Amino acid sequence: PEWLKKRLEKCGIRSINNVVDITNYVLLEFGHPLHAFDADKIAGKRIRIATSDTTGLQNVSIYTLDRIERKVPEDxxxxxxxxxxxxxxxxxxxxxxxxDKNTTNIFLESAYxxxxxxxxxxxxxxLVSESSYRFERGTDIEFLINALNRAAFLIKEIAGGIIYELIDSYPVRCIPVPLEIRYEGINKFLGTQLSKEEMLEILKRLQIPAENRGDYFIVYPPSARRDIKNNSDVAEEIARLYGYDRIKSTIPRRFTPAAQSNKKLKIISQIRDCIRKQGFIEVINYSFMSLESLDIIGVPETDKxxxxxxxxxxxxxxxxxxxTTLIPSLIENFKYNLDREIEDIRLFEISKVFEDTGKQLxxxxxxxxGIYYREKKPSLWKEDTPGFFIVKGILESIFYEFRIKGYSFISSSEPFLLKGQASDINVNEEKVGYIGLLLPExxxxxxxxxxxxxxxxxxIDLDLLIKFxxxxxxxxxxxRYPSVERDIAIVVNEDIPASDIxxxxxxxxxxVIEEVSIFDHYKGANIPEGMKSLAFSIIYRSKERTLTDEEVEKVHSSLVEYILRKTGGELRK
Structure with a gap:
């Protein structure tokens, strides 16, 4: 009929035929999907519900009403x-x-x-349809017969015919779980002063059955309200009908303790600030890699x-x-920036790495x-500071910032770093990281x-470093007493690490030796081949008195003699 077609069109549904239009009309009227089958096309005159994997068939496909063949997953x-x-x-x-237009017998399905x-x-x-949209959000399991009867009535009225029989398959009845709700709990939760009668009246208006039991009441969630599962849901229903605007704002009464400071997060934040001050930019990469990236930097198969x-x-x-390491990601970041003609690249990342130890976790x-690169440019008046010492100084500034003592730089054997320009970083003789020049190859x-x-x-392993x-x-x-500063410059074999001396x-x-530091590293004119010059500054100070020149000279001479004997070097003249 025309009235049915117009109502469907206003709801955005095109008219197909009288039977299908009626099922769509009931869908809009009651919110419950129905489906009409041509009964004469149903083989065996019976239906069953099953997944394709339980039928023993493989690669099951079906032409749906939109005339598309669909291969369906096994489940x-x-x-x-x-x-x-x-x-x-x-x-x-x-x-x-x-x-279709030749259909004379209809099998009408209403299901949950x-x-x-x-x-x-x-x-x-x-595939999304009007039916799937409703079923995905949940329908009323107790309303199946009502929707079916309504559709059957309309079909009989509009298309004529005889209603044969109703088949109801409901093996296990769905019974909603009653909820025990305390009046005091609702008022405390909402911050209201509602009486028992007001709460029960609100639930009655919402067609939610409830029984008064003195200090509490029992709520029986309707089958159509699958969202009512606990006390908070009942409180929400009462609040929305009572009116949110009528609930007065109150200050929370619960005492909230002060948040505890997280030492690790605070240190990580300070490390970020410290390294940013050195001109580094933080990068954030995905925590993924390929084994080929380890092959490129030459990590051996036996490496953890x-x-x-x-x-x-x-x-x-x-x-x-x-x-398992941040290095491949940082090299990728470096190459990306270098390809865009960036001449000064200083990048760092703080992130987790993961190692398979054979355990569950x-x-x-x-x-x-971190990665450091600066394009070398000729200088007419000053020799550039070697990049190794720049990066080493950056890391030492972090150690100084956090008062880390007992650190040292010892010759490293990392497979992707150039020997002679690579060091392991130890703190109290425990390796916490490494630094060095990437192999040219x-x-x-x-x-x-x-x-x-x-x-x-x-x-650097920050979990280890933070312990120190x-x-x-x-x-x-x-x-209280003044210090005396003396310098010493010695020429030693270039294979001897400055850190050892x-x-x-x-x-x-x-x-009386208070502090020792290195301030010069030189190779060139007046220094023999295979040798290098290292200059150190030594600060002498006594805690008890002012040192005389004779006392300082005595200790200094002994120190120089000791170093020359240990290194086999000589004083630079």
């Missing part, structure tokens, strides 16, 4: 006759059982399907950084493992990684065409 819930699938449950009927099952199937097939955890469903081959550790593998390419890298940061800074009083000076047995 898809289908409606079958005795031979074939005739509908995708809760979503769309099959073309092989549609109602689990929202999760319908949503999963709808997403996997990429090869113990990577594979990702189950990686987006790409390059992101198929969790990172991986070993996670927080790392600080790695730059060639990355197709970086730059003459005299010098890329400096560092990586003191909880409290100890106050040191201002010295520095440690010798610091550990020399004397109670």
């Amino acid at each position: 898809t819930l289908l409606i079958w006759d005795s031979e074939k699938p005739i509908a995708i449950a809760g979503i769309m009927g099959g073309l092989n059982s549609e109602v 399907f689990e929202p999760f099952s319908v949503r999963r199937t709808s997403k996997s097939l990429g 950084r090869r113990n990577a955890i594979s990702i189950k469903n990686p987006l790409s081959k390059e992101d198929s493992f969790l990172r 991986p070993l996670e550790s927080l790392r600080l990684g 790695i730059g060639e593998r990355l197709n970086i065409k730059k003459p005299k390419l010098e890329i400096f890298l560092f990586e 940061i003191p909880d409290f800074i100890t106050y040191v009083s201002i010295p 520095l440690n010798m000076l610091k550990t020399f047995p004397s109670d």
Whole structure:
């Protein structure tokens, strides 16, 4: 009829035929989807509901009402006759059982399907319908017969015919769980002063059955209100009908303790600030890598950084493992910037790395990684400071900032760093990281065409480093007596690390040596081939008196003699 067609059109649904239009009309009227099958097309005159994997059939497909053949996943819930699938449950009927102009017998279905099952199937097939939209959000399981009777009545009135019989398959009845609600609890939750009578009256107006039991009441959630599951849901229903604008604002009475300071987060934030002051820019990378990235930088198969955890469903081959080191990601960032003609590249990242230890959970550790590159330009008046010492100085500034004592730089054997310009960073003889110059051949593998390419890298285990940061800074009083500063410049074999000599000076047995530092490293004119000149500054001070020149000279001479004997070097003249 015309009235039915117009009402459907106003709701955005096109008219198909009288039977299908009636099922759509009932859908809009009651919010419950129905489906009409041509009964003469149902083989065996009976239907069943099953997933394709329980039927023993493989590669099941069905032509749906939109005339598209769809291959359905094995766990898809289908409606079958005795031979074939005739509908995708809760979503769309099959073309092989549609109602058309030749239909004389109708099988009308009114069913309830689990929202999760319908949503999963709808997403996997990429198929959304008016029915799936309703079933995904939940329908009233107790309203099936009402919707069915309404549709049958309209079909009889409009199309004529005889209603044959009703088949009701409801094996396990769905009984809502009663909720025990305390009046006092509702008022406390909402901040109201509602009486028992007011609460019960509100629920009555919402057609939510409730029984008064003295201090509390029992709520029986209607089958149409699957969202009412606990006390908070009942309180929400009462509040929205009572009126949110009528609920007065109150200050929380609960005492909230002060938040505890997280030492680790505070230190990490300070480290970020410290390294940013040195001109570094923070990068944030994905925590993924490929094993090929370890091959490029020459990490051997026996290295623990090869113990990577594979990702189950990686987006790409390059992101198929969790990172065991930050270095490959930083090299990628460097190359990206270098390709865009950036001449001064200083990048750092603070992130976790993951190592497969064979246990249920991986070993996670927080790392600080960095990369430093500055394009060399000729200088007419001053020789550039070597990049290694720049990066080393940056890390030492972090150690100084956090009062970390007992650190040293010892020759490193990291596979991707150039020997002689690579150091392990130790604190109290425990390795916490490394620093060094990237091997030139790695730059060639990355197709970086730059003459005299010098890329400096560092990586520090922050979880280990934080252990050596003191909880409290100890106050040191201002010295009462003056200090005496002496310098020493020695020529030694270039294979001897400066850090070894520095440690010798610091550990020399004397109670008047206050501080030792290196201030010059020289190779060139007047220095023999294979040798280098190192200059150190030594500060002498006594805690008990002012030192005389004779006392300082005596200790200094002994110190010089000790160092020359240990290193086999000579004083620079």
